Amino acid sequence: MRVDWSEVYRETYEDLVRFLHRKVWDADRAQDLAQEAFMRALDHDPDNPRGFLFTIANNLARDEARAAVRQRHHLTLIKAETEDRAVVDPTDEMEHEQRMAAVRRALDQLSDRDREVLLLWDAGLNYEEIAEQTGLAVKAIGTTLSRARRRLVDAHEALEDRDVAHR
Amino acid sequence: MSHIDETRLHEYLDVLERGQDRGGRAAGRQGDRALEWDQLERHVAECGECRARLDDVRAIRGRASALLNEAAPVHIAMPPFEEIEARARVRTRPAPRRVFTMNRLTALGWAATIALAVGIGWIARGSFEFRQTDEDLPVATGASEPTSVLDEVASVDEAVAPSTATERFQVQVPAAIGGRGAEAAPRDIEPLPSEPARAEAPPPAPELRVAEEGAAEREQLAKAAPTDLRQAVGDTAPRQERRRDAPAAGLAAEVQEADVVGRLLNEAAGETAWRDASATEAATHLGDSLRTISGLPVDSIAIGEVDGAPAARVVQILPSGDRLEIVQWQTANAENEVANRRAAFADRPLETRSSVGTQVVTRNGIVLVLSASLAADSLQALADRIP
Numbered sequence: 001m002r003v004d005w006s007e008v009y010r011e012t013y014e015d016l017v018r019f020l021h022r023k024v025w026d027a028d029r030a031q032d033l034a035q036e037a038f039m040r041a042l043d044h045d046p047d048n049p050r051g052f053l054f055t056i057a058n059n060l061a062r063d064e065a066r067a068a069v070r071q072r073h074h075l076t077l078i079k080a081e082t083e084d085r086a087v088v089d090p091t092d093e094m095e096h097e098q099r100m101a102a103v104r105r106a107l108d109q110l111s112d113r114d115r116e117v118l119l120l121w122d123a124g125l126n127y128e129e130i131a132e133q134t135g136l137a138v139k140a141i142g143t144t145l146s147r148a149r150r151r152l153v154d155a156h157e158a159l160e161d162r163d164v165a166h167r
Numbered sequence: 168m169s170h171i172d173e174t175r176l177h178e179y180l181d182v183l184e185r186g187q188d189r190g191g192r193a194a195g196r197q198g199d200r201a202l203e204w205d206q207l208e209r210h211v212a213e214c215g216e217c218r219a220r221l222d223d224v225r226a227i228r229g230r231a232s233a234l235l236n237e238a239a240p241v242h243i244a245m246p247p248f249e250e251i252e253a254r255a256r257v258r259t260r261p262a263p264r265r266v267f268t269m270n271r272l273t274a275l276g277w278a279a280t281i282a283l284a285v286g287i288g289w290i291a292r293g294s295f296e297f298r299q300t301d302e303d304l305p306v307a308t309g310a311s312e313p314t315s316v317l318d319e320v321a322s323v324d325e326a327v328a329p330s331t332a333t334e335r336f337q338v339q340v341p342a343a344i345g346g347r348g349a350e351a352a353p354r355d356i357e358p359l360p361s362e363p364a365r366a367e368a369p370p371p372a373p374e375l376r377v378a379e380e381g382a383a384e385r386e387q388l389a390k391a392a393p394t395d396l397r398q399a400v401g402d403t404a405p406r407q408e409r410r411r412d413a414p415a416a417g418l419a420a421e422v423q424e425a426d427v428v429g430r431l432l433n434e435a436a437g438e439t440a441w442r443d444a445s446a447t448e449a450a451t452h453l454g455d456s457l458r459t460i461s462g463l464p465v466d467s468i469a470i471g472e473v474d475g476a477p478a479a480r481v482v483q484i485l486p487s488g489d490r491l492e493i494v495q496w497q498t499a500n501a502e503n504e505v506a507n508r509r510a511a512f513a514d515r516p517l518e519t520r521s522s523v524g525t526q527v528v529t530r531n532g533i534v535l536v537l538s539a540s541l542a543a544d545s546l547q548a549l550a551d552r553i554p
Contacts, residue, residue, distance in 0.1 A: 096237075
């Protein structure tokens with residue numbers, strides 16, 4: 001049966017963007033990559049469309065991370081000048097940026113495996129899909145996920161405590 | 168039932184969340200564990216410690232999700248799916264073929280460049296004309312080792328070939344003077360000034376020279392040479408082999424002379440108006456039996472006159488399909504005829520019918536000029552078959 005990509009798109013696009021955003025930490029770029037993943041997937045008819053999309057997205061994010069090492073600063077400057085986003089309160093935006101940076105630092109303290117499983121779960125994948133994406137056993141997903149959640153929360157609290165201490 | 172560990176509680180809440188939020192999709196096969204979850208719920212309801220732990224896990228999950236939401240983009244623009252499809256179609260469409268275009272100025276520039284290059288090449292062509300060097304010349308054809316004085320002369324001449332560009336001729340030395348006769352291989356012989364021994368023979372061309380090393384052989388040849396044309400030209404097999412820009416080396420006066428005679432006679436035959444005739448008619452016209460080479464089919468027989476003398480021309484077909492022409496006529500004094508021919512040709516280059524080998528022999532007062540596209544030794548072998 002042919003995959004109804006329009007339905008998959010409607011259900012998965014935002015999850016994919018969220019997942020990619022925590023990979024590239026750039027909202028516009030995450031959306032570009034999500035759309036790119038869909039464009040690449042349209043010619044295929046996989047059994048698990050969501051898993052297929054996340055595989056593509058993961059590869060795109062990996063390539064993006066390599067390129068970002070070289071171009072991050074340049075892209076940030078360009079986007080700061082050209083992006084056309086919804087008008088938001090600068091104060092709110094600044095606070096959001098600070099919160100996001102804190103979460104990013106907390107995520108960076110997780111192991112690659114814990115972070116990947118946590119982000120995939122947050123993107124809406126179930127245990128089997130996560131296991132397929134990461135190569136882990138299905139039974140190991142629960143353990144990994146519980147550990148990742150606690151480490152994320154603990155790391156974030158530790159960072160907040162440190163920031164408070166610095167103030 | 169023992170207390171439930173944190174991982175099981177996370178799994179339990181994940182199943183509840185995905186079962187409620189994702190329409191059971193994420194729970195999937197985890198739903199097979201429904202009995203296990205029922206037992207867990209009963210235990211949590213009875214166990215205050217596990218209930219507190221479950222609340223703690225629920226808080227951790229909620230906090231983690233909240234943190235991840237804070238790391239989510241504020242605004243996610245979701246373009247219509249049709250736009251994604253359209254972009255994908257554009258990408259998969261084959262790229263338009265690139266058509267090579269060149270503006271007029273560029274084309275004119277290229278044309279001018281090519282024209283200039285051709286012009287320079289045309290003007291400079293003389294500077295790069297190929298010139299064959301002495302080292303490029305092959306060793307004398309035929310023999311593998313010298314068998315007579317003339318052979319040695321030829322070998323020396325090859326080694327010290329002068330720079331003056333002339334023509335080379337090949338000759339077979341008659342057996343009477345110590346050469347190999349008809350079996351002898353062709354040798355290049357250098358021309359040197361004629362000698363007294365050749366006084367009775369028609370004077371050679373001024374530019375001809377006889378090699379000193381061959382003086383003894385030439386003297387014997389001169390003494391043995393009668394006035395008959397046969398002895399004047401000998402049974403040699405002169406055939407000119409032109410080599411572009413070859414140095415003047417290894418040319419003997421006898422060979423040059425024989426070649427001149429052959430060419431002159433052949434020229435005379437070529438100017439004759441021939442008419443077809445039968446063999447009997449040709450023999451009658453000739454006043455002697457018609458000479459042919461046995462074993463070769465006769466293509467045509469014609470009669471005419473060579474300088475007023477009755478002559479016949481027989482054309483025979485060689486095994487290769489080429490034509491062999493035998494022009495024959497009676498002559499009273501071959502020597503005078505040769506002298507006359509030479510005088511007529513004194514200032515003419517030896518270019519006549521250069522692509523055709525010529526061989527002159529005499530048989531009982533009959534001059535026979537054989538012409539065919541054959542090597543000298545082959546033509547000589549054919550001539551030897553004429554009775």
